[in-house]
Amino acid sequence: MELNIQRKLQGIPPSIFPIMTGLANQYNAVNLAQGFPGFDADKDLIQLVNHYMLAGKNQYAPMQGVPILRERLCAKMDEQNGYSYAPDSEICITAGATQAIFTVVSAVIKKGDEVIIIDPSFDCYDPVVRFNGGIPIRSALKKVKTLDSNGSQHIIFSYDWKDIQSKVSKKTRMIIINTPQNPTGTVFNKRDIQELRKIVQHSNVIILSDEVYEHIVFDDCSHESIGKYPDLVERSFIVYSLGKTYHTTGWRMGYVFAPKPMMECFMRAHQYQVYAVPTPLQYAIADYTLKKDKYLELSAFFQERRDYFVQCLDGSKFKSISCPGTYFQLLDYSAITKENDVDFAKWLTKTKGVASIPISVFYEDKKQDNLLRFCFAKDLEELEKGAERLLKV
Numbered sequence: 001m002e003l004n005i006q007r008k009l010q011g012i013p014p015s016i017f018p019i020m021t022g023l024a025n026q027y028n029a030v031n032l033a034q035g036f037p038g039f040d041a042d043k044d045l046i047q048l049v050n051h052y053m054l055a056g057k058n059q060y061a062p063m064q065g066v067p068i069l070r071e072r073l074c075a076k077m078d079e080q081n082g083y084s085y086a087p088d089s090e091i092c093i094t095a096g097a098t099q100a101i102f103t104v105v106s107a108v109i110k111k112g113d114e115v116i117i118i119d120p121s122f123d124c125y126d127p128v129v130r131f132n133g134g135i136p137i138r139s140a141l142k143k144v145k146t147l148d149s150n151g152s153q154h155i156i157f158s159y160d161w162k163d164i165q166s167k168v169s170k171k172t173r174m175i176i177i178n179t180p181q182n183p184t185g186t187v188f189n190k191r192d193i194q195e196l197r198k199i200v201q202h203s204n205v206i207i208l209s210d211e212v213y214e215h216i217v218f219d220d221c222s223h224e225s226i227g228k229y230p231d232l233v234e235r236s237f238i239v240y241s242l243g244k245t246y247h248t249t250g251w252r253m254g255y256v257f258a259p260k261p262m263m264e265c266f267m268r269a270h271q272y273q274v275y276a277v278p279t280p281l282q283y284a285i286a287d288y289t290l291k292k293d294k295y296l297e298l299s300a301f302f303q304e305r306r307d308y309f310v311q312c313l314d315g316s317k318f319k320s321i322s323c324p325g326t327y328f329q330l331l332d333y334s335a336i337t338k339e340n341d342v343d344f345a346k347w348l349t350k351t352k353g354v355a356s357i358p359i360s361v362f363y364e365d366k367k368q369d370n371l372l373r374f375c376f377a378k379d380l381e382e383l384e385k386g387a388e389r390l391l392k393v
């Protein structure tokens with residue numbers, strides 16, 4: 001019997017991440033492609049998980065997450081951004097930020113609703129919108145030249161608010177923002193908040209704010225959370241990743257905040273998608289969240305790695321783009337070749353032994369910027385090895 005199964009995500013190519021990681025393994029390359037830390041989680045955190053497993057915390061957690069974790073994450077949000085969400089009705093613990101994003105979109109987006117996505121964009125936004133019958137409307141960041149305090153010229157990516165405004169229509173139901181942004185590292189500033197406010201005020205547009213890299217900002221930048229702005233909070237889902245913050249991406253833990261009526265809507269979908277996430281991990285993270293230095297030291301920790309990687313590349317033909325946040329460094333290779341970035345990234349992995357991610361995959365129109373993304377959440381030796389190989393190109 002032949003089953004006539006119609007793929008729901010017809011036409012969407014497989015993710016580039018397993019492709020590049022597969023090549024990296026095959027060619028024994030330094031893998032700076034996928035965005036996971038090259039170092040282990042803190043032993044204290046692992047011991048806490050063991051502790052709670054042995055203490056019998058092994059059955060279903062409440063749907064929204066264990067109360068102590070919800071309380072502590074609400075307190076953390078309040079302390080950082082001055083907004084006090086209710087732990088019993090305005091937060092949910094999720095299976096990573098990925099599930100939170102999927103559940104937000106599936107709870108809110110109906111067939112024909114338009115969702116504004118800003119390119120180059122993290123690769124799950126577009127498929128999730130399509131999966132739920134929505135229409136992704138893409139707006140691209142623009143490249144801008146700036147001068148630093150030493151007078152050196154840099155390229156940065158910045159929001160094109162005029163273009164975003166022009167894409168808003170009667171059908172716009174949601175705008176997805178991501179700050180600090182993967183893959184460009186762009187960080188929202190106060191002007192961006194003002195522009196976003198102008199676009200959404202007097203409208204029905206909901207904001208999905210992906211803030212998974214909230215603790216990874218560099219130089220004199222600071223993280224502008226939507227949580228600092230009560231008029232935006234009232235129309236926003238704000239998503240975080242415990243995997244990104246505690247070097248535990250494999251545990252699949254994240255959380256989402258929203259005002260009560262929006263969270264009720266979220267919970268209906270969450271209930272039937274995952275019901276609840278692992279209980280002992282939630283108790284362990286609740287305790288660990290009290291160690292504030294663990295997340296407050298992240299920016300300095302990753303800035304050291306970013307600076308080291310860029311410094312090791314001094315004298316190479318790759319040109320680095322300013323990276324004010326996240327753990328990704330973009331390198332421009334236009335002085336080397338005009339080849340498209342997917343082919344060049346594959347060639348670099350196979351013949352030079354360094355795996356990266358080509359940026360065109362994050363654009364709707366596969367725009368060629370001659371840029372590759374390198375993850376610097378790795379040991380210094382690994383970064384040095386990768387940079388030495390890039391110097392030879």
Ligand SMILES: Cc1ncc(COP(=O)(O)O)c(C=O)c1O
Nearest residue numbers: 035096097098122182241243254
């Ligand atoms: C911008 C962005 N959002 C969400 C996620 C997913 O986070 P999680 O691993 O918690 O699902 C990632 C992971 O790379 C990301 O870069």
